[in-house]
Amino acid sequence: SVYYEKVSGANSQLRILTVATETNDALAAFLASAKLRGLPTPEPLGLGSDWLGGDVSRGAGGGQKILLMRRALADVPDDQLVLFSDAYDAVFLAGQAAIRSAFEASGAGVLISAERFCWPDQSLADKYPKPPAGRKTAYLNSGGYMGKAGELRRLLNYAPITDSDDDQLFLTRAFLNPDLRQRHRMALDYDCSVFQTLNGALSEVSLRWDDSGLGYLRNTVTGSSPALLHGNGPIKAEFWRLTNYLGRGWSDSLGCQHCPPMPPPTVAQLLQRQSELPYLTVGVLLTDPAPFPDLLLARLAEQTYPKQRIHLRIDLGPGASARNVHLAVRDFIDNPVHEYASIVLNNASDNLAFSPVSARQILLVNEYNSDFIFFVEPIAQLTGRDALTQLVAVNRSIVAPLLVLPGKLWSNFWGALNADGYYARSDDYLDIVSDARRGLWNVPYVSAAYLINRRAAQILLKAGAFDSKRLAASGVDYDIDFASIARSKNVFMHVLNTLPFGHLTDNSNTTRLHASNDLWEIWANPVDWEHKYMHPDYWRFASDDAQLGDFEQPCPDVFWLPLVTPSFCHDLVAVMESFGRWSDGTNTDPRLEGGYENVPTRDIHMRQVGWEAHWLHFLVKYMHPIQLKLFQGYSDKPWARMNFVVRYHPEEQKELRPHHDASDYTVNLALNQVGEDFEGGGCRFPRYNCSVIAPRLGWAFVHPGRITHLHEGLEVTKGVRYIFVTFVNP
Numbered sequence: 001s002v003y004y005e006k007v008s009g010a011n012s013q014l015r016i017l018t019v020a021t022e023t024n025d026a027l028a029a030f031l032a033s034a035k036l037r038g039l040p041t042p043e044p045l046g047l048g049s050d051w052l053g054g055d056v057s058r059g060a061g062g063g064q065k066i067l068l069m070r071r072a073l074a075d076v077p078d079d080q081l082v083l084f085s086d087a088y089d090a091v092f093l094a095g096q097a098a099i100r101s102a103f104e105a106s107g108a109g110v111l112i113s114a115e116r117f118c119w120p121d122q123s124l125a126d127k128y129p130k131p132p133a134g135r136k137t138a139y140l141n142s143g144g145y146m147g148k149a150g151e152l153r154r155l156l157n158y159a160p161i162t163d164s165d166d167d168q169l170f171l172t173r174a175f176l177n178p179d180l181r182q183r184h185r186m187a188l189d190y191d192c193s194v195f196q197t198l199n200g201a202l203s204e205v206s207l208r209w210d211d212s213g214l215g216y217l218r219n220t221v222t223g224s225s226p227a228l229l230h231g232n233g234p235i236k237a238e239f240w241r242l243t244n245y246l247g248r249g250w251s252d253s254l255g256c257q258h259c260p261p262m263p264p265p266t267v268a269q270l271l272q273r274q275s276e277l278p279y280l281t282v283g284v285l286l287t288d289p290a291p292f293p294d295l296l297l298a299r300l301a302e303q304t305y306p307k308q309r310i311h312l313r314i315d316l317g318p319g320a321s322a323r324n325v326h327l328a329v330r331d332f333i334d335n336p337v338h339e340y341a342s343i344v345l346n347n348a349s350d351n352l353a354f355s356p357v358s359a360r361q362i363l364l365v366n367e368y369n370s371d372f373i374f375f376v377e378p379i380a381q382l383t384g385r386d387a388l389t390q391l392v393a394v395n396r397s398i399v400a401p402l403l404v405l406p407g408k409l410w411s412n413f414w415g416a417l418n419a420d421g422y423y424a425r426s427d428d429y430l431d432i433v434s435d436a437r438r439g440l441w442n443v444p445y446v447s448a449a450y451l452i453n454r455r456a457a458q459i460l461l462k463a464g465a466f467d468s469k470r471l472a473a474s475g476v477d478y479d480i481d482f483a484s485i486a487r488s489k490n491v492f493m494h495v496l497n498t499l500p501f502g503h504l505t506d507n508s509n510t511t512r513l514h515a516s517n518d519l520w521e522i523w524a525n526p527v528d529w530e531h532k533y534m535h536p537d538y539w540r541f542a543s544d545d546a547q548l549g550d551f552e553q554p555c556p557d558v559f560w561l562p563l564v565t566p567s568f569c570h571d572l573v574a575v576m577e578s579f580g581r582w583s584d585g586t587n588t589d590p591r592l593e594g595g596y597e598n599v600p601t602r603d604i605h606m607r608q609v610g611w612e613a614h615w616l617h618f619l620v621k622y623m624h625p626i627q628l629k630l631f632q633g634y635s636d637k638p639w640a641r642m643n644f645v646v647r648y649h650p651e652e653q654k655e656l657r658p659h660h661d662a663s664d665y666t667v668n669l670a671l672n673q674v675g676e677d678f679e680g681g682g683c684r685f686p687r688y689n690c691s692v693i694a695p696r697l698g699w700a701f702v703h704p705g706r707i708t709h710l711h712e713g714l715e716v717t718k719g720v721r722y723i724f725v726t727f728v729n730p
């Protein structure tokens with residue numbers, strides 16, 4: 001746990017030195033961890049200067065760190081206690097008293113971090129002294145050491161070193177020299193009392209939380225609670241994952257410690273202080289095919305973040321060249337109620353080179369005035385109205401709202417990486433995806449929708465993250481490439497699930513072929529499908545509570561049922577009209593087995609437009625529960641050979657003579673509106689001298705097909721009447 005102690009004088013203050021040639025999220029995390037533990041602010045050496053120490057993630061290097069330390073120590077009083085730590089992969093887990101007493105207990109003049117692996121010169125491994133029994137951290141790690149300034153200064157000057165020499169080799173050679181080791185009382189921190197290296201030690205550390213919810217580690221081998229955790233070597237993703245729990249993030253007993261304690265601000269509150277709010281560019285990247293573009297845009301328009309602070313950009317790429325995408329965008333742009341700071345449509349449908357990455361690049365180059373850029377890909381559906389507000393409030397380099405494919409474990413973040421840099425499941429992945437753990441999570445990969453702040457965008461742009469030529473040459477997936485550049489630049493990616501923000505759609509089978517592609521999504525994306533196409537009142541009639549008596553009967557044993565939305569009706573008519581091959585309404589019908597239709601209508605069968613299986617699925621999923629209520633004891637799953645849209649028109653077919661249907665029961669669904677789209681029409685049941693003459697859009701009436709329910713289609717006198725007729729269980 002943490003100690004907040006009284007500091008008696010300047011000399012007794014520990015000084016923490018680190019090397020950081022640039023500021024970034026990793027340095028910020030290091031500094032924040034020191035602050036959280038009440039430690040003096042670490043002093044970064046070399047800020048703003050060029051890093052000359054080589055790429056230490058690939059090979060040896062880092063001598064510049066030693067040189068900077070020598071210079072910094074030159075005028076520090078001899079007996080000042082100094083701790084050195086790497087800056088970009090370390091966090092403090094304890095305060096000054098714990099560090100000081102662990103150092104004193106070690107009896108060392110210079111206490112140095114120890115690790116599992118002998119690096120960079122493995123041939124030195126057998127020159128090392130044997131560690132105490134049971135300790136596996138036998139080798140020196142130069143990322144952390146401490147001692148009195150005088151002792152450190154003398155040690156670091158024992159031999160010449162250059163910027164590009166290896167600092168770990170430099171300290172190793174000193175340690176392996178018995179004279180030097182003794183002279184400076186050098187000791188490796190085998191007990192991990194101060195320094196915990198993580199590489200190779202993941203299974204030896206266990207997460208704990210103190211009573212206040214502050215996270216720390218217990219080393220289960222040594223029994224210590226190390227003061228400084230170092231994500232040395234190739235363990236960065238695991239290291240940063242652990243840090244989600246090592247501050248005041250999420251704890252076992254308190255859960256999410258930074259979730260909004262109060263309800264999020266209302267729209268009115270936001271509007272009141274909107275002039276203080278940062279500007280956002282929202283880039284909607286409709287570059288790939290994806291279902292429900294209309295829902296995506298409508299949900300964006302529902303966001304609480306004030307539109308006056310949003311520059312909206314919509315990019316249409318060649319992959320999204322479907323009729324419904326273009327219609328959705330046109331409807332949205334034409335809607336005069338939007339009050340965005342600006343709104344621009346970039347129609348690049350004909351530009352085959354236009355890709356998600358080039359769309360991002362164009363936006364970033366052109367939109368540097370905004371404080372943040374929010375990229376949305378077409379598979380992201382932001383149902384949570386506060387998503388943008390919350391993402392801006394957490395103010396990170398990159399932050400994604402958690403989006404999960406409904407009913408699946410597929411999401412827009414990864415919790416861990418495998419050795420090749422691809423997906424691996426972290427221990428906490430399922431808890432985060434299921435919202436069992438809510439919070440803000442530092443993760444190695446995000447996709448689909450995320451907010452980038454301006455500083456991070458500049459770094460990534462400079463690093464080539466949006467360079468489509470480089471990307472094409474690399475052959476790597478855009479998202480994976482982007483995340484790996486962000487990681488290499490210490491631009492942190494977070495995923496936020498403090499509130500429900502939305503979900504993903506599955507676009508792996510999305511078609512561009514039809515006039516209304518979303519109808520085809522009934523299997524792949526049932527959640528949005530129901531939202532778009534099921535009548536909102538349907539669920540009341542399908543619920544366990546509803547009974548036969550709850551259904552209106554316009555005629556005896558003819559039942560009204562709210563079934564689908566106006567969008568469904570509109571989309572189905574569009575499919576039929578764009579297909580266009582209406583039957584001629586004569587008795588000869590080559591589509592039928594016998595080739596003869598006794599009571600012909602001018603119609604198109606579902607099979608002809610490739611939507612029969614979808615409708616049969618609909619019947620089983622949505623009509624069966626209704627059937628059980630309307631026709632008690634008749635429990636067979638519904639099936640239908642005849643599913644067709646009829647078109648009545650005064651100059652084509654205008655009516656249908658009295659007949660029985662080839663069905664046990666018939667579903668007759670009104671696809672357009674009497675009074676608006678046509679006049680006349682309706683269905684008359686002569687036995688009861690009763691007609692259904694005011695069909696309701698999206699409602700079906702359901703009636704027995706034979707014996708008692710002889711019926712006729714009444715004359716349409718003006719306009720066009722469309723109905724969708726299904727003969728269930730012929």
Ligand SMILES: O=C(O)CCC(=O)C(=O)O
Pocket residue numbers: 601646656661668682683711712713714723725
């Ligand atoms: O026009 C109507 O509503 C009746 C249609 C009909 O009975 C049929 O197509 O079998």
Ligand SMILES: [Fe+2]
Pocket residue numbers: 659660661666711
């Ligand atoms: Fe009929």
